[in-house]
Amino acid sequence: FFNEQARLQTTEDEDEDVADPIDDREIFDILSVSINDPEHPLSLEELNVVEQVRVRVDDQENTVGVEFTPTIPHCSMATLIGLSIKVKLLRSLPERFKIDVHITPGTHTSEDAVNKQLADKERVAAALENSQLLEVVNQCLISNARTS
Amino acid sequence: MKDTLALLQKFNAHPDSRCWYVAWNPKGTLLASCGGDRAIRIWGREGDSWECKTVLQDGHQRAVRKVAWSPCGNYLASASFDATTCIWKKKNDDFECLTVLEGHENEVKCVAWAPSGNLLATCSRDKSVWIWEVDEEDEYECVSVVNSHTQDVKHVVWHPTQELLASCSYDNNVCVYKEEDDDWECRATLEGHTSTVWGLTFDPSGQRLASCSDDRTVKIWKECQPGGGQGTDTAWKCVCTLSGFHGRTVYDIAWCPLTGALATACGDDGVRVFKEDETADPDQPVFSLSAHVPKAHSQDVNCIAWNPKEAGLLVSCSDNGEIAVWNYQSEV
Numbered sequence: 147f148f149n150e151q152a153r154l155q156t157t158e159d160e161d162e163d164v165a166d167p168i169d170d171r172e173i174f175d176i177l178s179v180s181i182n183d184p185e186h187p188l189s190l191e192e193l194n195v196v197e198q199v200r201v202r203v204d205d206q207e208n209t210v211g212v213e214f215t216p217t218i219p220h221c222s223m224a225t226l227i228g229l230s231i232k233v234k235l236l237r238s239l240p241e242r243f244k245i246d247v248h249i250t251p252g253t254h255t256s257e258d259a260v261n262k263q264l265a266d267k268e269r270v271a272a273a274l275e276n277s278q279l280l281e282v283v284n285q286c287l288i289s290n291a292r293t294s
Numbered sequence: 295m296k297d298t299l300a301l302l303q304k305f306n307a308h309p310d311s312r313c314w315y316v317a318w319n320p321k322g323t324l325l326a327s328c329g330g331d332r333a334i335r336i337w338g339r340e341g342d343s344w345e346c347k348t349v350l351q352d353g354h355q356r357a358v359r360k361v362a363w364s365p366c367g368n369y370l371a372s373a374s375f376d377a378t379t380c381i382w383k384k385k386n387d388d389f390e391c392l393t394v395l396e397g398h399e400n401e402v403k404c405v406a407w408a409p410s411g412n413l414l415a416t417c418s419r420d421k422s423v424w425i426w427e428v429d430e431e432d433e434y435e436c437v438s439v440v441n442s443h444t445q446d447v448k449h450v451v452w453h454p455t456q457e458l459l460a461s462c463s464y465d466n467n468v469c470v471y472k473e474e475d476d477d478w479e480c481r482a483t484l485e486g487h488t489s490t491v492w493g494l495t496f497d498p499s500g501q502r503l504a505s506c507s508d509d510r511t512v513k514i515w516k517e518c519q520p521g522g523g524q525g526t527d528t529a530w531k532c533v534c535t536l537s538g539f540h541g542r543t544v545y546d547i548a549w550c551p552l553t554g555a556l557a558t559a560c561g562d563d564g565v566r567v568f569k570e571d572e573t574a575d576p577d578q579p580v581f582s583l584s585a586h587v588p589k590a591h592s593q594d595v596n597c598i599a600w601n602p603k604e605a606g607l608l609v610s611c612s613d614n615g616e617i618a619v620w621n622y623q624s625e626v
Contacts, residue, residue: 241593241614244542244561265508265543266464266490267594268359269446271312271330272375272401272419275356 167205168239173212174201176238177231200250208242210235215250224254228264229273230286296625299567299585299608303343304618307335313611315360315597320367322603327617328358334372334382336389337617344619347387353380360404365411373402379416381434395434397424408452408459415459417447423461423471425478442469442480451494454551460503462491468505468515470530484515486532493546498554502579503530506544506558512536512568514579534579539566542594550600555622556581557608559595564588565610567622584624591616 200213212231216224232247239245247264249257263269273279307313308329316327325337325344334350356375363370370382370389377398382389399420406415414426414434425438445464452459459471459478468484468491489508496503503515514534541562548557556568569584591612601607608620 262464262490268401268403268448269419271357275375 170201170203209244211246213248213250215253220255224260230283297584298623300621302619307617308615311615312613313615316611317361319363322601326361328361330357362405364407371405373405375401379405404449406450415450417450419446438478454500460494462494464490482528482530484530495547495549497549498551506547508543510540546597548598548600552605557598559598561594565590
């Protein structure tokens with residue numbers, strides 16, 4: 147497996163006083179480092195579950211859209227993976243962001259149903275109050291040290 | 295637009311949590327709010343500001359999703375993700391938990407009192423709508439369980455004058471219920487929205503119903519008499535769709551009983567008020583955007599409610615835990 151090239155630092159990046167707008171790469175980095183597929187020991191990036199091209203950030207409009215590709219088309223863990231992505235972003239990003247998580251179109255048999263669940267904030271809120279589910283999500287989000 | 299929507303006050307109602315819902319008491323003097331912190335708060339006006347009078351913290355084990363005042367103003371019902379509905383009795387500034395209604399299999403999404411005060415409706419993610427009767431001794435009994443939706447039921451609302459109930463759902467439909475032989479039944483299914491329907495409100499006369507949805511539209515429905523003969527089923531037609539106004543999910547909608555203005559709460563952080571054009575055909579109403587505050591809150595607006603006694607007084611609440619009080623003025 148090949149990891150993405152480490153990001154090159156620009157002089158602006160190194161300047162502490164310049165506010166960093168949030169961009170696609172940053173979202174991808176947030177997700178890739180710390181989410182595990184519950185059924186596989188490798189990170190989601192290493193499994194090609196989350197691809198960089200599928201992250202769309204609009205820092206001005208305060209929107210983040212993530213499309214993820216489940217490992218297999220009828221993967222029963224798709225909702226859980228999607229939920230973990232959503233939770234990770236909710237915890238990492240400023241409150242102003244609207245976060246939309248979808249399955250990459252055409253890559254899952256129940257993508258409409260899964261997408262609808264992930265978009266329903268009432269369902270998501272209620273699910274996250276379930277301590278057992280929250281524990282599983284937190285397990286998915288444990289950082290794994292990146293080997294370079 | 296000469297009409298205005300001015301912010302009167304904004305305050306944090308549920309610290310570090312989201313405020314899910316806010317409701318005026320029938321006299322319009324108190325506000326009840328509830329949130330993800332599992333608390334219910336009662337707010338009263340002190341001069342120009344709102345003060346928290348009471349905090350009800352231990353009534354529920356999970357988030358409280360909605361609260362509703364009884365028509366007499368002496369009782370408060372709260373619907374929670376813990377699958378219960380709590381009935382509180384008001385004693386001066388305090389509230390005492392009278393009873394806990396159990397039965398739903400999972401989160402209760404809404405509770406609503408019928409205008410008569412004798413009936414209560416609840417709905418849940420378990421796809422059902424329950425109707426409860428209250429007797430003179432404050433005893434509650436479930437009289438009907440209706441399973442007309444195929445998915446979570448998000449909201450229930452009673453008709454302002456008739457014993458008629460409406461519900462809306464994750465299944466994209468609205469259902470209308472009437473009592474027949476001591477049993478409540480679904481008499482009409484209103485299809486048209488292309489995603490979850492989150493909120494419902496009747497117009498002041500009860501002749502029309504407005505719904506709001508994740509499909510970013512608002513629909514106005516009118517009951518029409520089906521042609522030929524006296525059927526027991528009613529038919530409702532969509533007579534107007536407001537699209538292109540909302541940037542994201544419309545979570546709540548409220549029709550002002552005093553002025554007829556229609557307000558919406560949206561996931562794009564905005565609050566909007568629509569006014570009906572006077573000259574339009576009643577079977578083809580036309581609504582225009584009268585006032586709009588794009589960043590009413592810094593996060594999603596979950597609820598919007600008109601004061602029942604003071605025209606133009608409007609309240610909203612948000613995922614950021616805040617409640618905002620607005621004054622809507624319309625140039626007639």
